[in-house]
Amino acid sequence: MSDEWIPKTRLGKLxxxxxxxxxxxxxxxxxxxxxxxxxDALLPDIEDEVLDVNMVxxxxxxxxxxxFRVVVAVGNNDGFVGLGVAKGKEVGMSIRKAVEIGKLxxxxxxxxxGSWVCECGTPHTLPLKVEGKCGSVEVELKPAPxxxxxxxxxTAKVILRLAGIRDAWGSAKGSTNTVINYAGxxxxxxxxxxQIKMTDDTRKRLHxxxxxxxxxxx
Numbered sequence: 001m002s003d004e005w006i007p008k009t010r011l012g013k014l015x016x017x018x019x020x021x022x023x024x025x026x027x028x029x030x031x032x033x034x035x036x037x038x039x040d041a042l043l044p045d046i047e048d049e050v051l052d053v054n055m056v057x058x059x060x061x062x063x064x065x066x067x068f069r070v071v072v073a074v075g076n077n078d079g080f081v082g083l084g085v086a087k088g089k090e091v092g093m094s095i096r097k098a099v100e101i102g103k104l105x106x107x108x109x110x111x112x113x114g115s116w117v118c119e120c121g122t123p124h125t126l127p128l129k130v131e132g133k134c135g136s137v138e139v140e141l142k143p144a145p146x147x148x149x150x151x152x153x154x155t156a157k158v159i160l161r162l163a164g165i166r167d168a169w170g171s172a173k174g175s176t177n178t179v180i181n182y183a184g185x186x187x188x189x190x191x192x193x194x195q196i197k198m199t200d201d202t203r204k205r206l207h208x209x210x211x212x213x214x215x216x217x218x
Contacts (some may be wrong), residue, residue, distance in 0.1 A: 007035045010025040012038055023080055024210070027108050028055050039103040042058045049158050052179035053091060074106070075162025078186045078212045082106035083159070085180060087201035109190050112208035114143030115178040123144070125167040127208045128196070132189025135181035137174035139189050156181055156186045163190060164213075199208050 007013045011031035014020045015038050020029060023042040039046060045210040052060070052071040057064055067087045072095060075081035083129035084102030086093035092198070112127030113120055126143045137157065148159045160168055174183045198208065 005041075007037070008033065009034050011035070012148045015041055017136075023076075023106070024108055024212070026065050027106070033106065036100045039106060043076045043080060046074055046076045046080075046103070048072055048102065049162065049164060050095060050098075051155055051158060051183050053094075054180075056087065069095045069180070070094040071099045072102050072184065073162050073181055074099060074102035075159075076162070076212065077162060078164040078214070079111065079210065080108055080212070081104055081159060081163035081187070081190060082149055089208055107191055107194055108210055109165075109194055110208050110210045111165060111213075112143075112203075112206040115145045115147075115167075117138045118143075118145035121207050123207060123209045123213055126193065127164060127185065127198075127206045128193070130189045130193040130196075132164045132185045132187070132192055134184030134188055135174070137172060137176055137178065137181040137185040139172045139182070140170065140183040141186070141189050142169040142170050143167075152186075153182065155182045157185060159190070 007016045012035045020026050026042060026117045051071050056067045056069050067089055068091050069087045072084045082102040082105040084098040084105060086097035086101055088092050088097060110127050111123035113122060114125060114127040124146050126141055129142045131140050146167055149168045150160050150168050152168060153176060156170055
C-alpha cells in the first residue's frame with residue numbers, strides 16, 4: 001500500500017490503519033466504497049478488460065460534439081467483479097475513468113458446484129440458476145459441470161472469468177449486440193445471485209463459498 005495515499009473516508013482510514021484487511025470485510029462493513037485506492041490496496045492483483053468502445057455523437061447549437069463511451073469489466077479472477085461505464089473526449093481518459101468506476105462498483109460473488117451432473121465439490125461454477133436484465137437484454141446463467149468452460153457469449157465470458165467462474169451455461173434474449181446492455185444484464189445477474197439468502201445446509205450441500213478462495217484449478 002502506498003504511503004502517499006491519504007484516505008478521505010472512514011472506510012479508507014480503516015483500511016490504511018490495517019483494521020480492515022480484506023475486500024470482503026470492506027464490502028460487508030456497510031461503509032461506502034468511494035476511494036479506488038481501497039480496492040488497489042486490498043486487491044492488488046485486480047485486472048481490467050475493455051468490453052466496448054463506442055463513439056457517441058450529439059448535435060448542439062455550436063456543432064457536432066463527439067465523445068467516446070467505454071465499457072470496462074474489472075475483477076481479481078477470484079470472487080470479486082465490477083462493471084464501469086464512462087464517457088469522455090479521449091479514449092484513454094475514458095478507459096481510466098471506467099476502470100475507476102468499475103472498481104467502485106465491485107461486488108462479492110458466490111461460487112459453488114451447483115451442477116447435479118458434476119458434484120466435484122469445488123467452487124468452479126455458479127451455485128444456482130440466476131437471471132439478470134438491463135435495457136432490452138435478459139440473461140440467464142446456469143451451473144455447469146467441471147470442464148464445460150464458459151458456454152456463454154464473449155461479453156459474458158469476460159465478466160464471468162474476471163469473477164472467477166470457470167464453468168457456466170448461459171442464454172440471452174434481446175439486443176445482445178449492444179454491449180453495454182448485455183454486460184449490464186450479466187452483472188445484474190451476478191448481483192442478484194449475491195443477494196439470494198441461503199441456509200447453511202444449502203451452502204454446504206452445494207459447496208458454496210463467497211469471495212476469494214485462493215484460486216480454483218481449471
